[in-house]
Amino acid sequence: MTRTNTLRLLHSFFCLLFITCLPAGELRALDNGQAKTPPMGWNSWNKFACNVSEELIKQIADAMVSTGMKDAGYQYIVIDDCWQVDRDSQGNIIPDGKRFPSGIKALADYIHAKGLKFGIYSDAGTLTCQKRSGSRGYEFQDARQYAAWGVDYLKYDWCSTSTQNQQASYSIMRDALVKSGRPMVFSLCEWGSSKPWLWARDVGNLWRTTGDIQDCWDCQRDWGGMGFVHILDLQDGLESYAGPGHWNDPDMLEVGNGGMTTTEYRSHFSLWCILAAPLIAGNDIRSMSPEIAEILTNKEVIAVDQDQLGMQGRRVKREGELEVWARQLADGSRAVALLNRGTAESKISAKWSDIGYPDYLPASVRDLWAMKDLGKRTGSFSATVGSHGVVVVKIKP
Numbered sequence: 001m002t003r004t005n006t007l008r009l010l011h012s013f014f015c016l017l018f019i020t021c022l023p024a025g026e027l028r029a030l031d032n033g034q035a036k037t038p039p040m041g042w043n044s045w046n047k048f049a050c051n052v053s054e055e056l057i058k059q060i061a062d063a064m065v066s067t068g069m070k071d072a073g074y075q076y077i078v079i080d081d082c083w084q085v086d087r088d089s090q091g092n093i094i095p096d097g098k099r100f101p102s103g104i105k106a107l108a109d110y111i112h113a114k115g116l117k118f119g120i121y122s123d124a125g126t127l128t129c130q131k132r133s134g135s136r137g138y139e140f141q142d143a144r145q146y147a148a149w150g151v152d153y154l155k156y157d158w159c160s161t162s163t164q165n166q167q168a169s170y171s172i173m174r175d176a177l178v179k180s181g182r183p184m185v186f187s188l189c190e191w192g193s194s195k196p197w198l199w200a201r202d203v204g205n206l207w208r209t210t211g212d213i214q215d216c217w218d219c220q221r222d223w224g225g226m227g228f229v230h231i232l233d234l235q236d237g238l239e240s241y242a243g244p245g246h247w248n249d250p251d252m253l254e255v256g257n258g259g260m261t262t263t264e265y266r267s268h269f270s271l272w273c274i275l276a277a278p279l280i281a282g283n284d285i286r287s288m289s290p291e292i293a294e295i296l297t298n299k300e301v302i303a304v305d306q307d308q309l310g311m312q313g314r315r316v317k318r319e320g321e322l323e324v325w326a327r328q329l330a331d332g333s334r335a336v337a338l339l340n341r342g343t344a345e346s347k348i349s350a351k352w353s354d355i356g357y358p359d360y361l362p363a364s365v366r367d368l369w370a371m372k373d374l375g376k377r378t379g380s381f382s383a384t385v386g387s388h389g390v391v392v393v394k395i396k397p
């Protein structure tokens with residue numbers, strides 16, 4: 001008998017004893033009870049990079065509440081790279097004492113007292129991307145420390161990993177977090193390098209699918225960073241891998257950081273909601289304009305992102321620069337985004353057959369940005385969409 005056959009036989013035997021067994025080879029979903037809908041929150045990186053401090057994070061927590069972001073569903077406040085400086089002789093990670101004089105636990109308590117949750121960042125290699133101490137070899141010690149501090153979310157990066165294997169490395173930290181006894185959202189950030197959508201459902205709650213987002217419509221950096229439309233194009237085809245507890249992550253939001261127009265930011269935000277993407281704001285919410293706040297807190301568009309069915313939308317039609325993206329929602333309706341990537345105002349149509357309805361079906365249409373009912377349509381819906389703009393509707397039979 002070959003080794004594989006012996007293993008199969010053993011598997012069947014144990015399945016007889018434990019009827020909960022899955023067929024051999026089937027991927028289990030990570031069952032940490034987290035991120036049943038895409039996580040919503042704020043992260044320091046896109047706007048502040050290494051310029052993080054306890055003062056900043058506390059002010060952001062205050063602004064989360066005062067701006068209505070918390071009421072709109074944003075929950076996690078995540079400090080990205082640079083909060084840590086070294087390890088002590090016992091191997092414990094040391095936070096930057098100048099920037100975080102009261103310590104990380106006190107900061108977590110402050111955030112929790114506001115009804116928000118607290119996230120932190122580390123790296124699967126020896127060093128983070130900004131050359132701070134990574135978690136390699138310290139996974140269980142770090143996870144225990146995070147739990148003691150009251151961390152609710154870990155973003156785990158992929159710099160300085162040499163020949164490490166993604167799945168193996170991220171699984172170690174997954175196990176360490178489980179062992180810590182504190183439920184934490186686990187956010188994988190290996191930039192899509194090993195196609196994590198194929199394996200990470202069992203390991204993390206979200207996984208980055210691309211290199212870093214840049215605050216621009218369509219720029220491309222030689223080191224791999226890219227603007228909104230390039231990231232969007234790379235999500236096409238990944239939709240079947242997402243679902244409650246395990247999401248594709250097209251990276252954090254750039255909405256409000258100044259490199260795009262308000263129209264472009266509305267498109268960026270809308271498409272992230274169609275994609276069931278994590279909504280992690282990356283701007284300075286303490287001083288954002290009313291137009292930016294209006295984008296980030298539009299409850300009807302956010303409801304699309306947070307829909308309980310958890311089905312990621314996809315591109316259903318592309319005619320040159322004009323695209324239709326659609327997403328099925330739990331109540332049987334469809335959220336549809338008409339996206340104009342061109343330079344001229346254009347008419348875009350979504351046919352019922354594009355979104356999985358029979359042509360004869362009458363359906364009501366609601367414009368989610370205008371928050372206005374547009375009446376009934378049969379067979380198709382069309383709208384004139386400005387350059388780089390979007391019209392998002394909910395179509396309900």
Ligand code: GAL
Nearest residue numbers: 045080081129130157189212
């Ligand atoms: C990158 C990551 C960014 C940010 C940065 C910090 O690898 O993709 O989102 O975390 O590292 O150094």
